[in-house]
Amino acid sequence: MxxxxxxxxxxxxxxxxxxxxxxxxxxxxxxxxxxxxxxxxxxxxxxxxxxxxxxxxxxxxxxxxxxxxxxxxxxxxxxxxxxxxxxxxxxxxxxxxxxxxxxxxxxxxxxxxxxxxxxxxxxxxxxxxxxxxxxxxxxxxxxxxxxxxxxxxxxxxxxYIRKANEKLTYGTMVFVRSAIVSTAAKNLGEACTIAIRYSAVRRQSEMKPGEPEPQVLDYQTQQHKLFPLLATSYAYWFAGRSMRETYLDIQGQIMAGDFKRLPELHALSAGLKAMSTWATNEGIETCRLSCGGHGYSHASGLPKIYVDATPACTYEGENTVMMLQTARYLMKACGQAAQGNELPGFVAYLNQKGVDRCMIGDDLSLVSLVSAYQHRARRLIGKAALQMKAHMERGQPQEVAWNLASVQLVHCAKAHVQCYVLKNFVDSIEQYGHHEDVARVLTQLCQLFAVDGILNNAGDFLQGGFMSYDQLDNMTAKLLDLLAAIRPNAVALVDAFDFSDHLLQSVLGRYDGNVYENMLEWAKSSPLNDTQVHDSYYQYMQPFLKEMHKSKL
Missing domain, CATH: 2.40.110.10 (Butyryl-CoA Dehydrogenase, subunit A, domain 2)
Structure with missing residues (x-):
């Protein structure tokens, strides 16, 4: 910085x-x-x-x-x-x-x-x-x-002379947060690369007696662990890129004293920083566990990625505080929308009434998925605003009301950021429309990201009767279909990150797949193997064993 x-x-x-x-x-x-x-x-x-x-x-x-x-x-x-x-x-x-x-x-x-x-x-x-x-x-x-x-x-x-609006200082924060989001996506992508490549090499147990052991990646449970994380790494990579490009696009406006878009971008960058680093921190650990016992070894490269990524959850502020920064902007935007004012940028969806019933069909239309996420965020933001209002009507000062509603405020901010990430993912796919196969696979990833998010936040989508239990069951079935559809391209999707072996520093995630030969070589290279008998044997163990032998005689 x-x-x-x-x-x-x-x-x-x-x-x-x-x-x-x-x-x-x-x-x-x-x-x-x-x-x-x-x-x-x-x-x-x-x-x-x-x-x-x-x-x-x-x-x-x-x-x-x-x-x-x-x-x-x-x-x-x-x-x-x-x-x-x-x-x-x-x-x-x-x-x-x-x-x-x-x-x-x-x-x-x-x-x-x-x-x-x-x-x-x-x-x-x-x-x-x-x-x-x-x-x-x-x-x-x-x-x-x-x-x-x-x-x-x-x-x-x-x-003392102030030459310009103090909001200009937000610009550096936005730029730095975009780098944090991109780095979080990169770290999660590295972990996914290692875990998915290794899962394609590792064979385990039997699906049918007498047949060869299948690749671990063929097990649906392994796909369920890893493929949503792969989709998440893509989603946040697109989000970090978009935020950085948006900041650079409006930099001229900012320098000219036009700050209309800066408050929203500042609030969004705070929420994205928090959500991306949380997702990365949890996701890397899931990737490590999915590699079984070998994931515990430094040979996997995963422990280092984890300790390198974890501090980002408190960079520039603890993540809950970041989410509350986002929530503060959302409360202002919600108030303006309630007064009939047109909102700028991404929060414009707060001006829309939207549909009262979930319209997601079997085709998992990206438009309908985005609409569902917007409905959820709009409802939760409105609910948090009403909770704040209720506390103040009971005589609580605004700052006290804010604290009493803070859990709901964080929750609605998460919904807003997830909505943005999904919408941005959808918009990013349009850039690859001339590559039909690429767009198709990215669409599957985007659908998986959205459906997984719905299932993980099912209560939010069921409340108010927006989504039915039958529709939720259908989401589960669609998620399993998407896992099977992504399976043939999973290794290619992590290879597309183009992380070199030198960068990954992982025996498990090697590009050539020669895991076991290199694990043995990695183990042999340990300094403890420079000699067959360590000095500690002669200093401690040998005298102890001799004494034990004498006592038994």
């Missing part, structure tokens, strides 16, 4: 100074937002930047223990600068959170500068090679020009 923050928030003059230094690896930076006591609640950050007009400098300070910056990547031992988020004070007045470039290590010796405490935060669940760090400032002075001044400025005499 260091360079994207500079690109987004440096003035033109600042960019000309700092970006070449970064590109030439003179300045090696990190992004310091999260503190020991605060993360997602950015307004609650405690680090201060107080302007001194006498010296034309900012004084960066960590006034409390909990203001210690905590978690920035590569901070512990590697970086020499940070973009630091701090509360800006001028003339005794706080102007809220702003970004500053602060040097914390000497450019020659790499020693911490005076007034700076910096170090590594210690072992983590994964990413052991990354030196996530802590950082404390004790009245460290930086030049006035080290405040990122594209959107706001402090003059030499200490006057």
């Amino acid at each position: 260091f360079i994207p923050m500079l690109m987004a928030q440096c003035s033109e003059k600042q960019g000309e100074k700092w970006l070449p230094l970064c590109e030439n690896l003179i300045v090696i930076g990190t992004y310091a937002q999260t503190e020991l006591g605060h993360g997602t609640f950015v307004r609650g950050l405690e680090t201060t930047a107080t302007y001194d007009p006498q010296t034309e400098q900012f004084i960066i300070n960590s006034p409390t223990l909990t203001s210690t910056k905590w978690w920035p990547g590569n901070l512990g031992k590697t970086t020499n600068h940070a973009v630091v988020l701090a509360q800006l004070y001028t003339g005794g007045k706080c102007h809220g959170i702003h970004a500053f470039i602060v040097q914390h290590r000497d450019m020659e010796t790499h020693q911490p500068l005076p007034g700076v405490e910096v170090g590594d935060i210690g072992p983590k669940f994964g990413y052991e090679a990354v030196d996530n760090g802590f950082l404390r400032y004790h009245n460290v002075r930086i030049p006035r020009d080290n405040m990122l001044m594209r959107y706001s400025e402090v003059t030499k005499d200490g006057r």
Whole structure:
């Protein structure tokens, strides 16, 4: 996030100074937002930047223990600068959170500068090679020009000037979240690649006595574990791509001061970040379990993918908080729709009345599937809004009502994001219309994604009589049909990700399928096999065994 923050928030003059230094690896930076006591609640950050007009400098300070910056990547031992988020004070007045470039290590010796405490935060669940760090400032002075001044400025005499709408700062978050969504889809795709390739190699038990053991991938239960995850990885890959492209498309509008689409994109990116990382975290573990005992070995590559993907559930904020950000926008949109206002962008479906009965037929029309998801999201959003209203009518302040309805708010936000992901999947398939076979297989994946989502959230679709029990039973039958239809193309669908063996680092997921020969070679390469008898035998076991032998004699 260091360079994207500079690109987004440096003035033109600042960019000309700092970006070449970064590109030439003179300045090696990190992004310091999260503190020991605060993360997602950015307004609650405690680090201060107080302007001194006498010296034309900012004084960066960590006034409390909990203001210690905590978690920035590569901070512990590697970086020499940070973009630091701090509360800006001028003339005794706080102007809220702003970004500053602060040097914390000497450019020659790499020693911490005076007034700076910096170090590594210690072992983590994964990413052991990354030196996530802590950082404390004790009245460290930086030049006035080290405040990122594209959107706001402090003059030499200490006057604060806001140049543009504060919503512009959302842009960087949207860009970063789109990268997180794409990475989550990639991680899930890697796990699916390993599990599906291995399931095509592994043979197990008998379907019919006396016949050869079938491929594990031929078992319906294995398909039921893996194919919905494969569909999910495709769905979120398309979603991440779409969000990134949408942001780039409207960047010109944003820079021109047109923010109409930015609030929706910001809210959607928060929900997508949460939903994609949750799905990936759970999905990788399912893939590991589907590989049986060999999935527990590091030879499978799955443990590493899991520990690399898991931190994303708390990147840039714990996921439940991300969902509540989405819900906050949805409540505003719902209120506007209730007043008869036309809504922009994807939330326009809240203006539609929709159908009262599920219209999904045997053909699993993509239009009818999207309509069902829109009905569910629209109903749940309206229900959460009514719950909020009921609490306030009983005399509760809005913030209390928000907390009392927060479970429903998260639930409706999930429904909205799932609706977007499905609609975007459907729209993405249209790009491949000239490739009939590709479009057909992608359609099957999209249908599986949608049907699996309906079955996993059956209560939502049954409520209000929208879907009947017979229709739900039909969804189960259709899901099983889709598993059989996808089976012949399953390996090709993961091969289409084009993950190299070098990237996967998996014996089980090798492209050539030579699993067992290479598992044995992988085991032989263990340092424990450098000698036939380990020193510990002579030091501990041999004396112990001799004593035991003597005692028996």
